[in-house]
Amino acid sequence: MKLNGFGKAFGATVSAAAIVAVSATGCGSDKNAPQANQAGSSNVTCAGKKALKASGSTAQKNAMTRFVTAYQSACPGFTVNYTSSGSGAGVSEFTGGVTDFGGSDSPLSAEKGEYDKAKQRCGGNDAWNLPTVFGPIAVTYNLPGVDGLALDGPTLAKIFNGTIKNWNAPEIAALNQGKDIPDQQINVIFRSDESGTTDNFQKYLDAASQGAWGKGAGKSFSGGVGEGAQGNEGTSAAIKNTPGSITYNEWSYAKNQGLSMAQIITSAGPDPVPLTVENAKKSIDAVKVKGQGNDLVLDTTSFYLPSEAGTYPIILATYQIVCSKYPDADVAPALKAFLTVALGQGQQGLEDNGYIPVPDRFKEQLTNAVNAIS
């Protein structure tokens, strides 16, 4: 999948460059690069394959770059080459045995036979989906003078499918009492390219709208209103110069462009929830796992329909797809070291890139799964 829009065209070059830059490591661009002897990095056993190969989702590209930097300073001489070629390629290259693990924003699908293929690739052992990177999706808007607009699932759904056409609609006013919302046409902006962000946002609308959405999910926007822009860059730029517009963005773009972000009213309570690291962490901690054992496939509806107050509901999780037991004995130790570092020092500064660091309760589950890889 593609969160990165037309930047993806040179994605391969960029990530190659990133890896080169990172190999020169330690100092330089990344001021948050962790030190090998920092607290929490205690028991990393560097062993096995020197350079792991992986590919997949562009959504976790920047997180991967951080993880790799951390891994290289914790285990000098070891590295991971991650190519952000899209989730589809991530899965097919992993099941094809081209890469050691894959990155994908949707878990392996049993219907498409991906589990079976992955099992074959793993020499008869099960493959696991490990959600290690979480990025919230912000609902951004351009309404001069209106701060902290509050919206709930049904209202969002009605805006994005064209049922609500004006900002001063009673549904919006009811949620924003005391705010002066102008009589202005709503201009919906969506991602014109296929994207996991769109897919997740539509899944959220589908789950949280009490039937008001009715357009299904998928990587292409299906709301039937508004205008599309290419990539996160495109939509965030469009929001900036189009008054009255609303869209959904990866958090990092919303932050970097200084866009107004809507607060979301969830199923758990009447109070609107702003997008903050704390609120997103809460919802990751509360998420339900529907996979078996160490296969940590998330039940994403528990993001969308939280039962705990103050949890931010629109979160995109990216999985690392790994073998529970690798046919090639060299891979497992290196992968374990890499994932351990990723969950340890790799988490520092992640929010600068628009990701949410894995919260402690969920980290335990992940660490157990990582340790079980052999």
Added chain:
Amino acid sequence: MSTEPPGRAGLRQGSGRWGDRIFEFLAVAAGATIIGAIALMGLFLLIRAMPSLQANKANFFLTDEFNTTDANNLRFGISELFQVTVLSSIFALVIAVPIAIGIAAFLTNYAPRRFAKPFAMLVDLLAAVPSIVFGLWGIFVLAPRLDPVARFLNDNLGWFFLFADGNVSLAGGGTIFTAGIVLAVMILPIITSVTREVFTLTPKGHVEAAQALGATKWEVIRMTVFPYGRSGMIAGSMLGLGRALGETVAVLIILRAAAQAGHWSLFDGGYTFASKIASAAAEFSAPLPTGAYIAAGFVLFALTFVVNALARLAAGGRVSGG
């Protein structure tokens, strides 16, 4: 002296024939390469497009859907792409051709010789600007400034289909209107330089004859330069049109995608053939969805071909300098 020594003449003839043959071979090879390349290109596109066209569940020519996410349920058609491509290119041409002819006439007939050369170079320099720069300039710099103009046209001439309400917002500026103007700037140098070359070739005799008849400068240009350069103007315009039809990145950046189908308004958004292909290029992994885009590419290929053939017909078979 007697006649030339036969040996020398024979030698010259021999080497002449040699060089002749080599050159003939090279020329034929060059000609064949381009024909072969075009034929192979067409064939490749057609072969790759065929399976997808057969799997297509919608009417390829009439539908404006382009849904290739599910390889088992391909629904794609070129109606919208065709509309946006043709509208933006023709709009660009309508703006660019008169300006380009004006520049060419100025450079060849009005401008002092000293200024003509640097000025011509300046125009040619436009052609060297990368199209992504044009695209970013178009959406971030030009579009906000065009907003009042677009609004004025939409308010006052909205009854005319070209200026009717489009399917994207005017405030965003990602319309065919903006894209067409940027395209016009992009194709200006090509049209100008071809036209200028032809204008400079106007026979002095024609010009002097017109002047002898007492024609003013404008009449000279109208009576000698324009008729003589007609085929050149058409050829230049066609090269420009070809570039506008195929322009990718600039259009991709400028045009906003629309959720609803357009109705031949300049204030519509959407995709052209080329920008549609570029927008999805990163996702080309499965053969059937890819074939859908290749089919669109084939239509663009055929369209350019037809347009060029028509232009040649219009020029009376005497393209450039004739």
